[in-house]
Amino acid sequence: xxxxxxxxxxxxxxxxxxxxxxxxxxxxxxxxxxxxxxxxxxxxxxxxxxxxxxxxxxxxxxxxxxxxxxxxxxxxxxxxxxxxxxxxxxxxxxxxxxxxxxxxxxxxxxxxxxxxxxxxxxxxxxxxxxxxxxxxxxxxxxxxxxxxxxxxxxxxxxxxxxxxxxxxxxxxxxxxxxxxxxxxxxxxxxxxxxxxxxxxxxxxxxxxxxxxxxxxxxxxxxxxxxxxxxxxxxxxxxxxxxxxxxxxxxxxxxxxxxxxxxxxxxxxxxxxxxxxxxxxxxxxxxxxxxxxxxxxxxxxxxxxxxxxxxxxxxxxxxxxxxxxxxxxxxxxxxxxxxxxxxxxxxxxxxxxxxxxxxxxxxxxxxxxxxxxxxxxxxxxxxxxxxxxxxxxxxxxxxxxxxxxxxxxxxxxxxxxxxxxxxxxxxxxxxxxxxxxxxxxxxxxxxxxxxxxxxxxxxxxxxxxxxxxxxxxxxxxxxxxxxxxxxxxxxxxxxxxxxxxxxxxxxxxxxxxxxxxxxxxxxxxxxxxxxxxxxxxxxxxxxxxxxxxxxxxxxxxxxxxxxxxxxxxxxxxxxxxxxxxxxxxxxxxx
Numbered sequence: 001x002x003x004x005x006x007x008x009x010x011x012x013x014x015x016x017x018x019x020x021x022x023x024x025x026x027x028x029x030x031x032x033x034x035x036x037x038x039x040x041x042x043x044x045x046x047x048x049x050x051x052x053x054x055x056x057x058x059x060x061x062x063x064x065x066x067x068x069x070x071x072x073x074x075x076x077x078x079x080x081x082x083x084x085x086x087x088x089x090x091x092x093x094x095x096x097x098x099x100x101x102x103x104x105x106x107x108x109x110x111x112x113x114x115x116x117x118x119x120x121x122x123x124x125x126x127x128x129x130x131x132x133x134x135x136x137x138x139x140x141x142x143x144x145x146x147x148x149x150x151x152x153x154x155x156x157x158x159x160x161x162x163x164x165x166x167x168x169x170x171x172x173x174x175x176x177x178x179x180x181x182x183x184x185x186x187x188x189x190x191x192x193x194x195x196x197x198x199x200x201x202x203x204x205x206x207x208x209x210x211x212x213x214x215x216x217x218x219x220x221x222x223x224x225x226x227x228x229x230x231x232x233x234x235x236x237x238x239x240x241x242x243x244x245x246x247x248x249x250x251x252x253x254x255x256x257x258x259x260x261x262x263x264x265x266x267x268x269x270x271x272x273x274x275x276x277x278x279x280x281x282x283x284x285x286x287x288x289x290x291x292x293x294x295x296x297x298x299x300x301x302x303x304x305x306x307x308x309x310x311x312x313x314x315x316x317x318x319x320x321x322x323x324x325x326x327x328x329x330x331x332x333x334x335x336x337x338x339x340x341x342x343x344x345x346x347x348x349x350x351x352x353x354x355x356x357x358x359x360x361x362x363x364x365x366x367x368x369x370x371x372x373x374x375x376x377x378x379x380x381x382x383x384x385x386x387x388x389x390x391x392x393x394x395x396x397x398x399x400x401x402x403x404x405x406x407x408x409x410x411x412x413x414x415x416x417x418x419x420x421x422x423x424x425x426x427x428x429x430x431x432x433x434x435x436x437x438x439x440x441x442x443x444x445x446x447x448x449x450x451x452x453x454x455x456x457x458x459x460x461x462x463x464x465x466x467x468x469x470x471x472x473x474x475x476x477x478x479x480x481x482x483x484x485x486x487x488x489x490x491x492x493x494x495x496x497x498x499x500x501x502x503x504x505x506x507x508x509x510x511x512x513x514x515x516x517x518x519x520x521x522x523x524x525x526x527x528x529x530x531x532x533x534x535x536x537x538x539x540x541x542x543x544x545x546x547x548x549x550x551x552x553x554x555x556x557x558x559x560x561x562x563x564x565x566x567x568x569x570x571x572x573x574x575x576x577x578x579x580x581x582x583x584x585x586x587x588x589x
Contacts, residue, residue: 001019001049001095001096002020002054002096003015003016003017003095004016004092004093005091005094006033006089007090008089019096023047024059025040025044025045025047025091026041026042027041027042027044028042033091037087039475040063040088040089041060041062043059045057045058045061047093055076055077055078056093058072058073065085066084069551069552071549080095085518085551087518165274165276167220168223171223172232173279173282175210176235179206179209182205199233199237202233206236207229210229235277235285239290241276241277242254244275245262245264246333251265251333252265253331254329254330254331255330256327256329258283258326259278259280259282259327260276265520268516268519268520268522269520284319284327287317287327290309291315291317293310294307300319300321303322303323304316304317308403309331311333314331314332314401332375338387341355341359347521350523350524353544353585354561357543358385361510363388363390364574366510366570367508367509367510368385368469368470368508368510369470369508369512370382370472370512371472371476371477371480371512371514372471372474372515372516373475375516376515376522378514379403379448379471381512381514382445382447382469382470383405383406385469386445392410393410394441394442395411396444397411397447398414398416398432398433399415399447400415400429400447404447412439414432414436429446430456430491433446433453437463437465441465442465443465443467443468445469446469447470448470449472449484449487453491454472454487455487455491455493458508459507461507462506476513477528477542480511480513485497485500485501485504488500498536501533501536510527511527511530513525513528515546519551519557523546524544526542526546528542529566541564541566543563543568543586544563544564545562546561546562564586567583571583
């Protein structure tokens with residue numbers, strides 16, 4: 001009998017009960033605890049109750065199972081105080097003490113469990129990707145019986161709304177409603193007034209409303225008038241509570257789940273903000289103000305949109321009926337001061353040796369694919385690596401929402417375009433990549449390959465546009481190759497798999513794999529050379545990699561960067577041509 005406390009690092013926790021002697025943990029359905037994240041293996045670990053003890057067993061997972069920060073190499077007995085780390089999750093195991101379990105439909109509690117032998121689990125590589133799935137609900141305690149531990153966990157996770165915040169939000173909404181009546185903002189010709197005049201008139205109107213409310217005794221004494229004025233005018237004409245988050249250099253991402261729930265990422269950690277919108281209509285108004293200046297739209301016929309702010313921050317918005325709880329906004333802030341390679345070294349994303357190698361790859365016109373998960377820092381790395389391109393070369397960048405900021409003068413920036421109200425006029429990334437080839441580029445930089453444009457990108461890399469760069473979503477360098485294959489097939493060309501792999505092997509020279517760890521740090525975990533083909537397989541060779549040794553006591557990732565000792569082929573070519581290269585970077589310290 002198990003009581004498992006499951007917490008996601010940086011998130012909430014929950015407790016689950018299991019009324020059997022063994023449970024499995026992994027990414028696929030069929031596991032007792034399903035953790036659907038890329039750094040969790042399909043069948044990652046299992047926990048066995050035997051002779052009053054709990055034993056954790058790693059099932060040959062890719063990233064390993066850790067107990068109290070140390071990777072286990074063999075089955076290990078767990079104490080109630082032990083913490084089990086699996087991917088981005090922390091588990092605590094306790095015995096479940098209660099009477100006989102009430103089972104559903106009269107089924108015995110150990111139905112389907114054979115205690116006499118162990119069901120073998122297939123190796124990871126035997127599983128192909130399956131259709132999308134939905135996670136099964138966690139087992140619930142019998143009716144009428146909620147353990148005290150479960151009730152306590154629910155109480156911890158339930159957000160206590162401060163009555164003062166609720167009162168302030170109602171007050172803000174009341175002023176906003178009066179403001180609409182006062183100025184009829186929705187009909188005002190904003191273009192005719194201009195931004196400065198519109199803000200001046202609106203501010204005066206809000207002051208008049210606040211003065212009147214104060215005179216009528218409707219304004220609480222503990223409310224800061226200037227703060228209230230700022231919040232109302234920001235919601236009426238600006239981006240509401242998001243304005244303060246956008247102004248803070250410490251905040252990197254803003255996530256509005258609905259009007260009353262805004263999460264922010266500060267120094268790699270997600271936290272729930274006390275700031276809220278006055279209503280879902282106010283959130284929708286902010287979305288419209290973001291997308292209108294760049295010619296994009298959002299409505300029921302087109303309920304999701306990608307856009308950008310004036311400072312270059314990337315915005316994704318989705319509204320009902322797709323977003324069930326209300327309009328949802330995700331903003332990835334663009335740093336005002338572009339990061340340099342020295343910053344990546346300072347933040348321990350790379351070492352000085354790895355940075356020197358990446359610079360040489362760009363100057364030697366190697367085609368580079370930057371791979372990683374969402375939020376791992378791919379675009380930042382792409383921007384930094386692209387800065388190594390010599391100033392005398394013509395660079396063309398292609399993006400969905402323009403984010404790249406290159407220091408070179410000879411740089412043409414292209415951005416895709418969504419369809420208009422009639423569903424026509426869309427210009428896709430693929431259209432732009434094809435057009436690039438007619439613009440005499442020395443380098444092509446594609447913000448992200450997601451679909452059929454991958455084939456055009458590979459063909460460009462193979463036809464005289466060496467030194468091109470792009471990013472894609474994948475968890476390992478090997479996964480990046482498989483993802484490239486899949487995206488080429490999405491182009492609609494019926495090509496044999498071997499031909500696609502030969503194209504990839506000849507076009508892509510280096511894969512830079514970036515990972516965002518559970519403690520919020522981002523590291524380049526692999527710099528891998530695509531070394532060719534053996535029979536039907538694209539061969540890879542790691543040049544540098546990050547070796548994780550576990551976690552510190554405060555749950556920080558512990559590890560070190562390692563040089564494999566392998567020297568890439570193009571370094572030998574540079575030496576033969578008499579170009580000086582630093583061979584010492586490939587020797588491990």
